[in-house]
Amino acid sequence: MKTRVVRVRDWTRPVPAVFREVRAATPEAPEGKPPLLFVPGFGHGAWAFAEHWLEHAASRAFPAHAVSLRGHGGSGPAPKATLRAYAHDVVQVATGLDRRAVLVGHGAGALVVAHALARYPARAGVLVAPVFGGWGTLGTALGRNPAGTLPAVFGGRLRLHHRQLFSRELPDAAAREYAARLGRASARAQWQLLRQRPVEPAVGDPPMLVVGSPDDRVVPPSALTRAAGRYGVAPLLFPGMGHDMMLDARWREPVDAILDWLDKDLAG
Amino acid sequence: MATFSDQESNEPGATLWRDGRPVYDRAGTVCVIGAGASGLTAIKNLKEYGFGVDCYERETGVGGAWNWRHDRSPVYASTHLISSRPLTEYPDFPMPDSWPDYPHHSQLLSYLEHYADHFDLRPHIWFGTEVVRVEPADGDRWDVTTRSTGGYGAERTSRYSAVVVANGHNWAPKMPAYEGLDEFRGKVIHASAYKDATQVRGKRVLVVGAGNTGCDIAVEAGQQAAKCWHSTRRGYWYAPKYTFGRPADQVTDSLAPYRLPLRLRQWLFHRVLKLTVGDLTRFGLPRPDHRVFETHPIVNSHLVYQLGHGSITPVPDVGRFRRNSVTLVDGQEIEPDLVVFATGYLPRFEFLAPELLGTDASGRPALYLNAFPRRHPTLAVAGLLQPDSGLLPLVHWQSVVIARWLRLREAAPERARSFAARVDAEAGDRWHSAKVKESTRHWFEIGHIDYLRVLQRTLDELEVAA
Ligand SMILES: Cc1cc2nc3c(=O)[nH]c(=O)nc-3n(C[C@H](O)[C@H](O)[C@H](O)COP(=O)(O)OP(=O)(O)OC[C@H]3O[C@@H](n4cnc5c(N)ncnc54)[C@H](O)[C@@H]3O)c2cc1C
Numbered sequence: 001m002k003t004r005v006v007r008v009r010d011w012t013r014p015v016p017a018v019f020r021e022v023r024a025a026t027p028e029a030p031e032g033k034p035p036l037l038f039v040p041g042f043g044h045g046a047w048a049f050a051e052h053w054l055e056h057a058a059s060r061a062f063p064a065h066a067v068s069l070r071g072h073g074g075s076g077p078a079p080k081a082t083l084r085a086y087a088h089d090v091v092q093v094a095t096g097l098d099r100r101a102v103l104v105g106h107g108a109g110a111l112v113v114a115h116a117l118a119r120y121p122a123r124a125g126v127l128v129a130p131v132f133g134g135w136g137t138l139g140t141a142l143g144r145n146p147a148g149t150l151p152a153v154f155g156g157r158l159r160l161h162h163r164q165l166f167s168r169e170l171p172d173a174a175a176r177e178y179a180a181r182l183g184r185a186s187a188r189a190q191w192q193l194l195r196q197r198p199v200e201p202a203v204g205d206p207p208m209l210v211v212g213s214p215d216d217r218v219v220p221p222s223a224l225t226r227a228a229g230r231y232g233v234a235p236l237l238f239p240g241m242g243h244d245m246m247l248d249a250r251w252r253e254p255v256d257a258i259l260d261w262l263d264k265d266l267a268g
Numbered sequence: 269m270a271t272f273s274d275q276e277s278n279e280p281g282a283t284l285w286r287d288g289r290p291v292y293d294r295a296g297t298v299c300v301i302g303a304g305a306s307g308l309t310a311i312k313n314l315k316e317y318g319f320g321v322d323c324y325e326r327e328t329g330v331g332g333a334w335n336w337r338h339d340r341s342p343v344y345a346s347t348h349l350i351s352s353r354p355l356t357e358y359p360d361f362p363m364p365d366s367w368p369d370y371p372h373h374s375q376l377l378s379y380l381e382h383y384a385d386h387f388d389l390r391p392h393i394w395f396g397t398e399v400v401r402v403e404p405a406d407g408d409r410w411d412v413t414t415r416s417t418g419g420y421g422a423e424r425t426s427r428y429s430a431v432v433v434a435n436g437h438n439w440a441p442k443m444p445a446y447e448g449l450d451e452f453r454g455k456v457i458h459a460s461a462y463k464d465a466t467q468v469r470g471k472r473v474l475v476v477g478a479g480n481t482g483c484d485i486a487v488e489a490g491q492q493a494a495k496c497w498h499s500t501r502r503g504y505w506y507a508p509k510y511t512f513g514r515p516a517d518q519v520t521d522s523l524a525p526y527r528l529p530l531r532l533r534q535w536l537f538h539r540v541l542k543l544t545v546g547d548l549t550r551f552g553l554p555r556p557d558h559r560v561f562e563t564h565p566i567v568n569s570h571l572v573y574q575l576g577h578g579s580i581t582p583v584p585d586v587g588r589f590r591r592n593s594v595t596l597v598d599g600q601e602i603e604p605d606l607v608v609f610a611t612g613y614l615p616r617f618e619f620l621a622p623e624l625l626g627t628d629a630s631g632r633p634a635l636y637l638n639a640f641p642r643r644h645p646t647l648a649v650a651g652l653l654q655p656d657s658g659l660l661p662l663v664h665w666q667s668v669v670i671a672r673w674l675r676l677r678e679a680a681p682e683r684a685r686s687f688a689a690r691v692d693a694e695a696g697d698r699w700h701s702a703k704v705k706e707s708t709r710h711w712f713e714i715g716h717i718d719y720l721r722v723l724q725r726t727l728d729e730l731e732v733a734a
């Protein structure tokens with residue numbers, strides 16, 4: 001697919017404005033590192049990154065931000081939101097930052113980031129446990145958690161079980177508490193995720209990193225490899241971790257790997 | 269902000285010479301002239317394609333026409349966009365969605381300043397530095413001579429691998445000549461000197477010209493002046509800013525995917541205008557002498573409204589001036605004490621010998637896609653477009669085309685040759701499905717969809733790894 005320049009939809013049906021929750025952590029001594037923008041997946045809000053990753057990134061001198069997509073977390077309601085509206089939210093926050101941002105998307109947020117990268121020349125793109133959708137995603141989810149998944153097929157809420165999201169290393173109480181905080185994406189966006197429309201290529205040729213776990217129960221290894229393959233890279237693996245890598249017991253390892261990669265890649 | 273001493277300190281001494289003067293070799297660096305909306309996106313996109321860029325800007329800030337702090341800026345206090353926000357923003361850097369449909373000019377400036385900071389463009393810009401000459405050198409390279417704005421200090425020449433001219437086309441006022449103008453005792457200004465309504469308050473004002481500037485000023489004079497005459501030499505279509513509750517340009521563009529024939533689109537537009545704006549001859553305006561899309565669109569909801577309230581008096585073209593009055597072509601005599609010529613601007617390229625752009629006797633360059641001259645593959649013009657939409661999206665893609673073209677020349681000379689052949693064959697072609705009126709302002713008018721469709725084909729054809 002090529003970059004399209006006649007964008008009638010973007011021109012004539014602009015995505016309406018909405019209040020967007022943005023959580024941030026600022027480094028004490030700025031060293032000129034690019035700002036990071038974390039994008040949570042369906043059901044999650046900025047809180048998922050505010051738990052550990054934002055502060056950690058800031059402690060390593062990266063100005064760190066996380067947005068709640070419309071209809072999620074503390075952002076305004078948007079029951080009819082589309083993937084385009086979610087990508088718009090990401091681009092709006094990214095362009096509001098003082099410098100070119102690195103976009104980091106988790107889960108279906110990685111697909112949102114992929115769409116955003118076609119509308120904003122990010123400094124770099126990072127996809128964490130990316131859910132790029134398609135019927136395979138549905139198959140996996142139905143296999144693992146039929147009762148929680150089936151309603152979503154009919155536009156209902158997708159209920160992820162805490163054992164789909166976290167490894168056994170995370171204490172049960174914490175896992176349940178996180179799972180209880182999950183909201184939902186709009187039915188339309190859920191459908192669009194399954195229908196899997198092609199993503200326009202990223203503009204500005206950003207360096208890409210894909211991170212995942214072979215033990216992720218939402219994203220099977222084949223899907224992870226396929227997502228990474230779109231960008232001509234191999235995924236960086238963290239065996240033993242669950243899907244929600246930013247909340248799981250060993251949350252520090254993947255974020256350090258991402259920041260190391262950024263330090264190295266952006267130095268040149 | 270970069271200064272010359274920085275540049276000198278990390279630069280080897282001049283190794284090249286031209287006419288006995290030193291020339292500083294900037295190797296593969298590309299020179300961009302102007303840091304307005306066009307120059308900024310040219311810097312950003314050239315950088316994105318890996319080029320080193322030096323930009324020269326004669327003013328002290330970015331933003332070009334939108335920087336009202338610059339004396340030369342043609343915007344006046346009340347200027348709001350005529351193209352709605354989604355059709356005006358850069359396609360990869362949207363304006364805040366909380367902004368209105370038609371932002372104010374000060375918002376445009378803050379948007380452009382933010383773009384420059386976000387993409388770290390300022391270190392590439394030499395402010396207060398005017399380009400005075402651009403001359404071809406060996407090997408398709410260019411010698412660019414600059415000096416401090418205002419002519420202070422010595423001239424300095426640097427050699428570049430390519431030059432992108434983004435100097436804007438709303439700087440040099442087009443002043444009409446009339447018999448008797450010299451002896452006229454009232455005040456005469458060009459619209460470029462119009463800044464706000466205090467200049468017309470309580471006066472008897474004649475506004476000449478019905479481009480968007482003339483209409484805006486007439487509206488202001490209609491509200492603030494003691495009397496406002498608005499002189500036009502032809503009838504026009506006055507499009508409202510909103511139709512069916514949506515920005516009018518968005519309504520028009522929603523038909524684009526259907527690729528309706530021009531005649532049908534014109535008919536539809538005429539119907540909509542008839543139903544919403546009504547019959548303008550009722551207000552004493554002449555019937556348009558052309559179909560819609562054949563002149564640069566006027567977008568102004570207030571003008572017709574004020575005609576209906578009698579606060580603007582439409583009059584025909586000016587015949588001649590007298591000591592205390594103006595005679596119109598229909599013989600009417602009026603006595604304004606201020607005349608505002610909103611007669612537009614002329615593109616100018618004083619720093620380039622006319623033959624380099626293939627410029628004809630009437631001052632019109634022959635360029636392919638309004639950007640590429642025939643014989644000079646490393647020279648390009650960005651932003652020489654009068655679109656029926658916002659300019660920024662067009663000039664963004666135009667500068668991506670320029671960057672890809674410069675890359676392709678190095679990477680795949682074979683493929684580059686076929687593009688060069690087309691530049692030669694099609695330089696000077698128009699990119700507008702309507703037959704635009706012959707006028708000094710219309711030779712670079714383009715239809716944005718027609719133009720973008722050609723840019724799309726060109727981008728695909730020039731595709732190179734960034
Ligand atoms: C009143 C008004 C309203 C407008 N409204 C709209 C609108 O609604 N939507 C829209 O899209 N467009 C509008 N425009 C068109 C506007 O011109 C463009 O949006 C845009 O500003 C063009 O950018 P540019 O960079 O091509 O030119 P400019 O903004 O003119 O910038 C050119 C820059 O080059 C510099 N320069 C020139 N010569 C030299 C030299 N020799 N050496 C060094 N520097 C040089 C100038 O100082 C300037 O900074 C409007 C224009 C006017 C006058």
Ligand SMILES: NC(=O)c1ccc[n+]([C@@H]2O[C@H](COP(=O)([O-])OP(=O)(O)OC[C@H]3O[C@@H](n4cnc5c(N)ncnc54)[C@H](OP(=O)(O)O)[C@@H]3O)[C@@H](O)[C@H]2O)c1
Pocket residue numbers: 347348349350351438442443444445459476477478479480481482484500501502563564585610611612613654707708709
């Ligand atoms: N609010 C806004 O966003 C806004 C405001 C102002 C300007 N602009 C833009 O800025 C650019 C310049 O606009 P502009 O209005 O300054 O200039 P313009 O579009 O060139 O319009 C000039 C007007 O003066 C007339 N004219 C020219 N020479 C004349 C002469 N010798 N005698 C009588 N009439 C004469 C023209 O008539 P003809 O039809 O015969 O050529 C036309 O009506 C345009 O792109 C415009 O869209 C935007």
